[in-house]
Amino acid sequence: xxxxxxxxxxxxxxxxxxxxxxxxxxxxxxxxxxxxxxxxxxxxxxxxxxxxxxxxxxxxxxxxxxxxxxxxxxxxxxxxxxxxxxxxxxxxxxxxxxxxxxxxxxxxxxxxxxxxxxxxxxxxxxxxxxxxxxxxxxxxxxxxxxxxxxxxxxxxxxxxxxxxxxxxxxxxxxxxxxxxxxxxxxxxxxxxxxxxxxxxxxxxxxxxxxxxxxxxxxxxxxxxxxxxxxxxxxxxxxxxxxxxxxxxxxxxxxxxxxxxxxxxxxxxxxxxxxxxxxxxxxxxxxxxxxxxxxxxxxxxxxxxxx
Ligand code: SF4
Ligand code: SF4
Numbered sequence: 001x002x003x004x005x006x007x008x009x010x011x012x013x014x015x016x017x018x019x020x021x022x023x024x025x026x027x028x029x030x031x032x033x034x035x036x037x038x039x040x041x042x043x044x045x046x047x048x049x050x051x052x053x054x055x056x057x058x059x060x061x062x063x064x065x066x067x068x069x070x071x072x073x074x075x076x077x078x079x080x081x082x083x084x085x086x087x088x089x090x091x092x093x094x095x096x097x098x099x100x101x102x103x104x105x106x107x108x109x110x111x112x113x114x115x116x117x118x119x120x121x122x123x124x125x126x127x128x129x130x131x132x133x134x135x136x137x138x139x140x141x142x143x144x145x146x147x148x149x150x151x152x153x154x155x156x157x158x159x160x161x162x163x164x165x166x167x168x169x170x171x172x173x174x175x176x177x178x179x180x181x182x183x184x185x186x187x188x189x190x191x192x193x194x195x196x197x198x199x200x201x202x203x204x205x206x207x208x209x210x211x212x213x214x215x216x217x218x219x220x221x222x223x224x225x226x227x228x229x230x231x232x233x234x235x236x237x238x239x240x241x242x243x244x245x246x247x248x249x250x251x252x253x254x255x256x257x258x259x260x261x262x263x264x265x266x267x268x269x270x271x272x273x274x275x276x277x278x279x280x281x282x283x284x285x286x287x288x289x290x291x292x293x294x295x296x297x298x299x300x301x302x303x304x305x306x
Contacts, residue, residue, distance in 0.1 A: 009076070028073070029285065030074065030077070030253040030254075032079075032255040035079060035082075035094075038056065041141050042141075044141075045140075057259070058089060059089045062097055066106070066256075075105065075106055076108045085116075093121075098121050102122075109124050110126070111127070114147075118154055119158040125162035125163070126158075127166045129165075130148070130151060133148075159189075163189055164192045165194070166194055167193055170198035171198075171208065174209065174217050177195075177217070180193075185228060192232040192301060193228075193230050194233060196280050198278050199276060214241075218242045221233060233284070234284060236294055237287045241280060247286060248264070248277050248282060252285050253282065264282075284299065
């Protein structure tokens with residue numbers, strides 16, 4: 001157990017909380033770094049796969065992006081793409097970026113990946129996207145190609161203690177949530193499942209669920225939490241989402257992408273998208289900052305164990 005780093009994360013979070021609550025400081029807590037827009041999959045909800053018009057950030061640009069986030073006071077970082085494992089530059093690979101961020105002083109580094117590559121860099125946690133059972137996931141994320149088995153194999157081969165599944169709920173997969181949880185319970189390498197909702201970044205498509213359609217699903221998740229301990233969404237955050245009581249856009253997170261810094265995400269300013277935002281992690285963090293007991297317990301689950 002990495003007691004020293006966990007202590008630093010806890011001290012950083014408490015000091016952030018005090019500065020925010022007592023001095024009204026609005027600095028971000030978490031930073032996202034988008035290192036590329038390329039991807040080896042082609043998910044229905046995404047338009048970045050195989051884009052050739054947006055080049056990967058160079059190593060020097062990544063260094064600049066990390067420095068920008070660090071200078072904003074951010075110490076909790078996630079790295080994403082596209083698919084971040086595809087990023088290379090000469091001798092540099094994703095692992096070098098993680099090491100660079102660590103040397104710079106980031107305390108917690110997470111990777112968002114589609115799971116089709118071995119989970120072999122020294123990040124503190126991996127969020128692996130799976131959007132349903134095998135057939136549905138393959139249809140939604142790879143136009144029918146079987147990527148599910150490969151992803152599960154990569155997870156099972158990994159000895160990393162912090163592998164979390166990111167399940168984005170949409171019209172096509174909401175009926176599989178229960179069976180999916182059942183299946184993931186049997187895979188010991190999976191520490192938890194975090195549920196998001198599909199966000200209509202590109203308009204109201206066949207995957208979109210409106211607020212009315214989301215409500216019974218959130219109620220199901222609240223009940224399922226009693227049965228499946230791997231569900232990481234906290235009860236308070238789910239209840240707030242159910243009652244549409246979560247602030248968005250949020251000033252808790254900044255994202256560095258295409259050499260620009262964005263508050264919350266790149267959809268900032270599109271009020272209709274924000275109204276239907278499905279990125280539920282912000283609701284979690286908001287509740288941690290409100291000192292909700294079960295959101296804090298849920299957040300502790302993300303701390304590195306090694
Ligand atoms: S895995 Fe991620 S980046 Fe790749 S196509 Fe799917 S949503 Fe887009
Ligand atoms: S859609 Fe809006 S609220 Fe959601 S992450 Fe993006 S900017 Fe934030």
